[in-house]
Amino acid sequence: ITPQPGVDPVEAAAAVAGESSTATWTVVWTDLLTACDIYRAKAYRVDPVPGTNDQYFAYIAYECDLFEEGSLPNLTASIIGNVFGFKAVKALRLEDMRIPYAYLKTFQGPATGVIVERERLDKFGRPLLGATVKPKLGLSGKNYGRVVYEGLTGGLDFLKDDENINSQPFMRWKERFLYCMEGVNRSAAATGEVKGSYLNVTAATMENMYERAEYSHAIGSVICMIDLVVGYTAIQTMAIWARKAEMILHLHRAGNSTYARQKNHGINFRVICKWMRMSGVDHIHAGTVVGKL
Template sequence: MAIDWYMDFVDTGYTPGKDELVCLYYFEPAEGIGREEAVGRIASESSTGTWTTLFTLPPRMKDLQATAFQIEGNFAKIAYPLALWEEGNAPQLMSGIAGNIFGMKALANLRLIDVSLPAEYITHFRGPHFGMEGIRKMMKVHGRPLTGAVPKPKIGFSAQEHAEVGYETWMGGFDFVKDDENLTSTPFNRFEDRVKLMAKMRDRAEKETGETKSAFINITAETELMKKRAEFLADYGWNYAMIDVVVAGTAAVSTLRDHCSDLGLAIHAHRAMHAAFDRDQKHGITMQFLAKLMRLIGVAQIHTGTAVGKLAGTKKESLLLANLLREQKTEASGNMLLEQDWGGIKSAFPVSSGGLHPGLVPEVLDIYGIDLVLLVSGGIHGHPDGTRAGATATMQAIEAWSEGITLDEKAGTSHELARALEKWGYYRPK
């Protein structure tokens, strides 16, 4: 009598239907487990299977089984019937394709690389409210990257000090001032105080420059409190809210997407904690899947790395993530990305941040082009002449790239850039 039925979930001759979700996994079987059996166990545990054959199994259950249909080396593709998935429920999707399977003893390692989502599944999600063009129209910025900076140190300033640094950032030509991931509402910098004081400085900067200024103010907290904080932002004329989307979770982000949209707020998604599960190349979940999930839910932008700054990530990975967020149709890329047609889902901005300064700006723009949010923080606040000069130097670096000239050439007529290059040159932080 058979004990298990894992091989029933493997059919290398199977062709997925257009309405099925297809997942790409990297896997390593545990000692003594065959490759096909290991993949069968993934398909089983993530759909209708269990560890043993069952006494009663209605024939219709066969139509709900996941099917492992391609196994090449340590990579496998598994197709999932659409009926397995609740409409518009991102947490339920994660519970299936990224749930119990990571704890199976039959697998030494398992990594969810990507999922191709069918049109019928996507239609139940709203995606970003604005899209890249909507954000550009809102900010009145065209033909260049959007720019922003975190006051540094990223936590420790009073609300007044934070707002003053923000004012200098805006006056240097930047569009945004950004809270960092661990600044919410601390005893020395309460959320409400920061919102009010930043609004006052924003209005002053807008009046003096004639430019639209904004901020990514962190509302991350319990979900109902996040909703109240979003309302407070709207009351003070803000058009953005920032959420630490990984630690908040897909359920909270889904709720805040709709609430923020009703208030006219875009969501800046900080990816704090992502590397806990995506840095290991053999186990966990990839950043490209996280980025895809967040675009599906509806954030306006999410951090994707720099490739040249202080955080891990290659140029290829950064560009792959950027295109995943920006393009209407994503082409498959080897064992890194599956084909995806986004249908009516709008685009989202990639955000490049982490260890940047004016000397690295051209390299980042070579990778991303102009459709990104460029965050340069320590690299403006550490400028020898202060924050405003640092922001100005960064804008001059952007101009040099747009003009097709070197930074050294530009520095000949741009004092702030020249001073930045004197300090940092083309140094890459480690």
């Protein structure tokens, strides 16, 4: 928390706790109709951030009953809803969350772990190696598939679509899927290894996303991919579909830095990762060890 000048940090923490649970900007008589003392979040500890003069770590506890079971949109509506525009604070950043096991178990969670995925690939004892097709926009379907084939045959385990390749005029999604899977199958036959390509099924509507995901499954893909920008409801919905279809679901973190880049305002990426794992995605795009991100 970075309080506004003149605002006591403890008061700011208490205000954030209240605004993200039961409180509002004024006194209302309807508080008497419920157990507000129980349901209101509590700021139980405030510590200064080392090396700063106006930033504080505020620890806030919430009753589990404040949140709908298994609903990431409902959880985030409270935790990062109105409170980030609160006038009492100059800046606010969600650094971490510790989630009780009882509430965590109401979410689907990821369908597979790394052991299951390695068993499907029959690859053990080394890191799995992947890359992204470049240029990410502008290639024809045939040339895109050629890149997939050559990359996989050259030693990659997976290739993937980038976040903004969906179904543009230069290459429609079905064309890309077909050429990608042709490259995957040819490479698997040539190398004797299980190979794959993350097919991005992100689209404007859930109906279109279902159509693309089901088609990717029908032509033999073992994995599909969505972008963070599709939203929490769509992510949870696609994770449920992927589990039923026994497909691996990869999430690209597109848009994450609008929350995570500033060090005093927004959301730490570790929190977004926790939410996505709760939702049920198997992989989360996290950038490269070296490179531009």
